[in-house]
Amino acid sequence: MSATLTATEAAIRLKGVTKAFGTGDSKTLALDNVTLDLPYGELVLLVGPSGCGKTTLISIAAGLLDPTAGEVEVLGKNLTRMSGTRKVKFRGQYIGFVFQQYNLLPAMNAVENACVPLLIAGWSRARALEKATEVMLKVGLGNRLKSFPNQLSGGQQQRVAIARALVHDPKILVCDEPTAALDAASGRTVMGLIKEVALQEDRAVIVVTHDSRVYDFGDRIVEMADGKVGKISTLTPGERFEHT
Ligand SMILES: Nc1ncnc2c1ncn2[C@@H]1O[C@H](COP(=O)(O)OP(=O)(O)O)[C@@H](O)[C@H]1O
Ligand SMILES: [Mg+2]
Structure with a gap:
């Protein structure tokens, strides 16, 4: 299937994005002329070996890092020109x-x-708690609202982190190796939540992973190597995890 999307379908568009770290002998080209469109309503997995540029790519796509060259458009806004x-x-x-x-x-x-x-966005504590409680119920932690992080398992802590990431109804959810520290079962629970709770028609979800145990949760898999985007594939319904 073609990876080309129309402007309205693309939540994130990278055009000729290059990112270099350091100078001279210590210069690393983390991203090498990457052009990529990422759609709404799909769970995109960004995969590839350690050091290939995955974190750099999503950091640039999320406006955490500026590219050395190229253009980044997110939700129709040009991030490269934003203060x-x-x-x-x-x-x-x-x-x-x-x-x-x-x-x-x-x-x-x-x-x-x-x-x-x-709270950072200025909501009152009462309204924020009410909204956060709703999201905590969605991630299956309605019975652990008052637990402190050290009283929760890794998988439960990651579910709190997912609730925190979704509490303001973001248009884009970016996850960097969300299952890397979890056992297989918790990893699948976390990916299931990302797919079933986070993924919506009007939201783009990008998950960086090299955890092949969770590849079946992706709708589209973008493979990276050496700072470049390679093969982009879509999973067929038979290959794809379907929530029952
Ligand atoms: N802040 C940084 N300073 C210097 N080099 C960096 C920095 N961040 C990443 N790199 C280098 O860029 C390359 C890509 O890194 P990264 O995007 O973290 O890869 P991945 O997430 O796929 O493991 C690596 O060679 C890494 O060492
Ligand atoms: Mg990384």
Whole structure:
């Protein structure tokens, strides 16, 4: 299937994006002229060996990192031309992040952790708690609202991190190796949630992984090697995980 999308279908468009780190002998070309469109309503897996540029690619796509060359368009806005302050606001409003490390605040309980993006956005504590509780129910943690991170398993902590990433209804969810620290069963629970709770028609979901145990959750698989995007494939319904 063709990977070309029309402007309205693409949530993220990278055009000729290059990213170099360092200079001279220590120069690394983390991304080498990458052109890629990522759609709404699909779970895109970005796969490839360690060091091939996956984290760099999603960091640029999410406006956390500026490219050395090329253009980045997210939700129809050109990030390359956006000021730093506007970019921070744009990220806070439209993008959710999940990392390998759950990065929960140890002194806050689970539902308070899930509230954080709303508190940053200026919501009252009462409204934020109400919204976060809703999302915590969706990720199956309605019975662990008041638990502290150290009272939760890795899989449960990652589910809190997913709730936190979704609490402000982002248009884009970016996950960097979300199952890398989890056992197989918890990894599949986490990917199942990303697919069933996070994925919506009007949301783009990108998951970086080299965990082949969860490849069947992807709708589209983008393979990277040496800073370049290679094969892009879509899984057939038979190959794809379907929620029952
Ligand atoms: N901040 C940085 N400074 C210097 N080199 C970096 C930095 N971030 C990434 N790199 C290099 O860029 C390449 C791609 O890294 P990365 O995007 O993290 O790969 P992946 O996520 O696929 O493992 C690697 O060679 C890495 O060492
Ligand atoms: Mg990485």
